Amino acid sequence: xxxxxxxxxxxxxxTEFLTEDGTSLLNALRDEVGLTGAKEGCGTxxxxxxxxxxxxxxxxACLVFAPEADGATIVTVEGLATSGELHxxxxxxxxxxxxxxxxxxxxxxxxxxxxxxxxxxxxxxxxRYALAGNLCRCTGYDKxxxxxxxxxxEIREK
Amino acid sequence: xxxxxxxxxxKWVGTRPIRPDGLEKVxxxxxxxxxxxxxxxxxxxxxxxxxxxxxxxSIDTSAAEAMPGVKAVITGADFPDLAANGAHAGDIDVAxxxxxxxxxxxxxxxxxxxxxxxxxxxxxxxxxxxITYEVxxxxxxxxxxxxxxxxxxxxxxxTKGVDPAPEDPSNIASKILHERGDLDQGFGEAxxxxxxxxxxxxxxxxxxxxxxxxxxxxxxxxxxxWCSSQGHFQxxxxxxxxxxxxxxxxxxxxxxxxxxxxxxxxxxxxxxAVRLSQRAxxxxxxxxxxxxxxxxxxxxxGTRIKVKMGATKDGKMTAAEVWMAYEAGAYAxxxxxxxGMTAIACYDIPxxxxxxxxxxCNKPRVAAYRAPGAPMAAFAVESVVDELARNLEIDPIDxxxxxxxxxxxxxxxxxxxxxxxxxxxxxxxxxxPNYSEELGPNQGRGVSAGFWFNAGMMSSATVHINENGTxxxxxxxxxxxxxxxxxxxxxxxxxxxxxxxxxxxxxxTETVGFNDVTGGSRVTLxxxxxxxxxxxxxVEDLRSRAAKTWDVELDQVEWVEGxxxxxxxxxxxxxxxxxxxxxxxxxxxxxxxxxxxxxxxGAGFSTQLCDVEVDPxxxxxxxxxxxxxxxxxxxxxxxxxxxxxxxxxxxxxxWALNEEYIHDTDGVxxxxxxxxYRIPVASDLPMIDCSIVEVPNPAHPxxxxxxxxxxxxxxxxxxxxxxxxxxxxRMTELPMSPIKVLEAITDQSD
Ligand code: FES
Ligand code: FES
Numbered sequence: 001x002x003x004x005x006x007x008x009x010x011x012x013x014x015t016e017f018l019t020e021d022g023t024s025l026l027n028a029l030r031d032e033v034g035l036t037g038a039k040e041g042c043g044t045x046x047x048x049x050x051x052x053x054x055x056x057x058x059x060x061a062c063l064v065f066a067p068e069a070d071g072a073t074i075v076t077v078e079g080l081a082t083s084g085e086l087h088x089x090x091x092x093x094x095x096x097x098x099x100x101x102x103x104x105x106x107x108x109x110x111x112x113x114x115x116x117x118x119x120x121x122x123x124x125x126x127x128r129y130a131l132a133g134n135l136c137r138c139t140g141y142d143k144x145x146x147x148x149x150x151x152x153x154e155i156r157e158k
Numbered sequence: 159x160x161x162x163x164x165x166x167x168x169k170w171v172g173t174r175p176i177r178p179d180g181l182e183k184v185x186x187x188x189x190x191x192x193x194x195x196x197x198x199x200x201x202x203x204x205x206x207x208x209x210x211x212x213x214x215x216s217i218d219t220s221a222a223e224a225m226p227g228v229k230a231v232i233t234g235a236d237f238p239d240l241a242a243n244g245a246h247a248g249d250i251d252v253a254x255x256x257x258x259x260x261x262x263x264x265x266x267x268x269x270x271x272x273x274x275x276x277x278x279x280x281x282x283x284x285x286x287x288x289i290t291y292e293v294x295x296x297x298x299x300x301x302x303x304x305x306x307x308x309x310x311x312x313x314x315x316x317t318k319g320v321d322p323a324p325e326d327p328s329n330i331a332s333k334i335l336h337e338r339g340d341l342d343q344g345f346g347e348a349x350x351x352x353x354x355x356x357x358x359x360x361x362x363x364x365x366x367x368x369x370x371x372x373x374x375x376x377x378x379x380x381x382x383x384w385c386s387s388q389g390h391f392q393x394x395x396x397x398x399x400x401x402x403x404x405x406x407x408x409x410x411x412x413x414x415x416x417x418x419x420x421x422x423x424x425x426x427x428x429x430x431a432v433r434l435s436q437r438a439x440x441x442x443x444x445x446x447x448x449x450x451x452x453x454x455x456x457x458x459x460g461t462r463i464k465v466k467m468g469a470t471k472d473g474k475m476t477a478a479e480v481w482m483a484y485e486a487g488a489y490a491x492x493x494x495x496x497x498g499m500t501a502i503a504c505y506d507i508p509x510x511x512x513x514x515x516x517x518x519c520n521k522p523r524v525a526a527y528r529a530p531g532a533p534m535a536a537f538a539v540e541s542v543v544d545e546l547a548r549n550l551e552i553d554p555i556d557x558x559x560x561x562x563x564x565x566x567x568x569x570x571x572x573x574x575x576x577x578x579x580x581x582x583x584x585x586x587x588x589x590x591p592n593y594s595e596e597l598g599p600n601q602g603r604g605v606s607a608g609f610w611f612n613a614g615m616m617s618s619a620t621v622h623i624n625e626n627g628t629x630x631x632x633x634x635x636x637x638x639x640x641x642x643x644x645x646x647x648x649x650x651x652x653x654x655x656x657x658x659x660x661x662x663x664x665x666x667t668e669t670v671g672f673n674d675v676t677g678g679s680r681v682t683l684x685x686x687x688x689x690x691x692x693x694x695x696x697v698e699d700l701r702s703r704a705a706k707t708w709d710v711e712l713d714q715v716e717w718v719e720g721x722x723x724x725x726x727x728x729x730x731x732x733x734x735x736x737x738x739x740x741x742x743x744x745x746x747x748x749x750x751x752x753x754x755x756x757x758x759x760g761a762g763f764s765t766q767l768c769d770v771e772v773d774p775x776x777x778x779x780x781x782x783x784x785x786x787x788x789x790x791x792x793x794x795x796x797x798x799x800x801x802x803x804x805x806x807x808x809x810x811x812x813w814a815l816n817e818e819y820i821h822d823t824d825g826v827x828x829x830x831x832x833x834x835y836r837i838p839v840a841s842d843l844p845m846i847d848c849s850i851v852e853v854p855n856p857a858h859p860x861x862x863x864x865x866x867x868x869x870x871x872x873x874x875x876x877x878x879x880x881x882x883x884x885x886x887x888r889m890t891e892l893p894m895s896p897i898k899v900l901e902a903i904t905d906q907s908d
Contacts, residue, residue, distance in 0.1 A: 077186035101365070
């Protein structure tokens, strides 16, 4: 089987990898690039645990073929903290106990980052709808929503 | 937060620091089940039955074996025949559920598995395994399975618990019965009697992480296994049984676990991965797709339940009659036993009969799901209690208070309750502002309560003091929702050193003593007690080292806030750090182990208050406000106690309103995806208000009861009772989907 050569900027680094045409970006990130932060909860676009930013848009990596990522700029949860400093969302998730098992956390962080990047002052309802594509079975969402509210406040005050 | 006993001035217990494993989980570093990759690792794929019930006539693996990249293909014939070896029936069921032998019992039942170099090659090879089936008639519900002349899943199934034993086999695995007093007399004394019949559908635990296992077998019969589970010792035991080897041959390392809720206390992939790895001579990874998770793991039972209850006009319950049948799926073992014990356990009722049946049918074998068995029974009983209160015009909290189990009440399932906090949870709801919040049109309010035993079981812990005076706390209980934090908080309290100086570790099966599963709300209670015991041994050792250093008797030395102090102040104190540095001169490294079995379980109660708004045009129910009060005994880690409370409630709301297994007439699941099996999302819900009640469990060093499960018991009736309050229809079927609510509204206005 011939494999396609892909170049993309992943978490700020020029990255090259080989992939088969039918491979999802999620599997390519996890198996070829070695970034296992994005998780597969469903593989069908229904849980959001594979959420990454592709050219600043939050996307289910399980729904994108790896070759489509050629030339793209991708940010995964591993790229969220910059030079050792946690993103306010990460810090607020920790302080607000917004994770239990933590499998959904990478996806929520990326979806919440996409929201706050475009709307730094969302209402609770806006947060709930922006995160409605991300499933969490442990928390009941209460502490996740509060953590996003708190992070938004901190980002605005910076 | 309601505190019913004064906080005894703990420094760490009851605080909200950042969890020890948090950083790895917000940065993507934490390794869950599917995240491990080993050099040379193969990818596996499981072949599953498309039929609900069928004989396996033949399996031809030759085409699959010849496919590119394929390194191993296994079938049931690759495993020991436990039935022929005279094994325990329960073990045979585990083995044949893992991989079928002669017969498949549900759609999704494993028939074969393959391992190949790439995932795609494994998938192609799985499709090339040729299986010939002879399809048999199937039964999908308790009604079908219990009908006369129903097709049988197991030819030899004679109902247990019936005397004399029936002569003919059936699909009823067992019967349970609890009775007390005289039903006729009890109903005779009642001023109001309500009788209703309820049905519920199977629902899945819905953990977001699919099952995953990586095995690396050696040619000497030993194997290493990494898996995401609620108990790696349990995985070791089951895997060894299915493979017919000694548990000591298998080392299991716990991956981080992405949710379980009971569904990861059992094995599916582990023995298959080990066998494939043995056959291929290379490591093998098996990961389920989401549709496999739905078709072949979990769920919990669908049920049919009849409840008749009576009460006097001042609200005193006089009699209860409960009949229930629980689907077990393909093998005996529904949670009807626990359902029978919990159904009316909240109340002190003098006359009752509770009768239950464990019924097999052609669906996946049920697995534990958060307070297994209790939620469905509570949906039925708490709906009837609500109706009694309405008929008698009594406040729903007051009717529960009038009958509430308290210390000394003889529980419906036998023993007398020690100190429990049910009344306190009822009062916490009644005192909360939500209870008197005004409701708008089409809005309604519902109350419901629940009981769960909580478990104790076996745990081990080791505490090591490091050379700089920090401590490592080692247990074997997978941390599914913050238990590392509660271990560290209790250890900090005991040792008198900062929480941040403690590193809690979940060790593999060869590095720490035996631990039962993370289940039954037991870890903070039982593993926590083992940690406390080990810390106390360490403190004892530290005191004796200080005594030796000062050349005084042990009783001259006390341990205060992390340092040894001479009782008269005759010596300058020695801190844990000082003693750690000197350990080489005072007897060597400082560490202690503790192991225990089930000390002092504390029962858990929860009362909940739900406000809904029902759209009478569409039947859509929206939860607009929710309050849960739960007796935690002691909230060691309040953040994660609230998390358990909120998570349980929201799973219950999903169960109440949306979630159900849907099968077609061939017994094939029609909704095996998160698109069609819809669990609650953020936009469906309000905040979930929590009131932590603390009535300490007298049998635990910190008063812990366990908090993981009881929160899922009340929600279905809380929602149903709120719907009734809003639009005056009594819902008796789960889920209370828009179409059913709309039908009920239409029927009522006809
Ligand atoms: S794995 Fe991509 S949405 Fe679920
Ligand atoms: S924390 Fe477990 S799924 Fe969200």
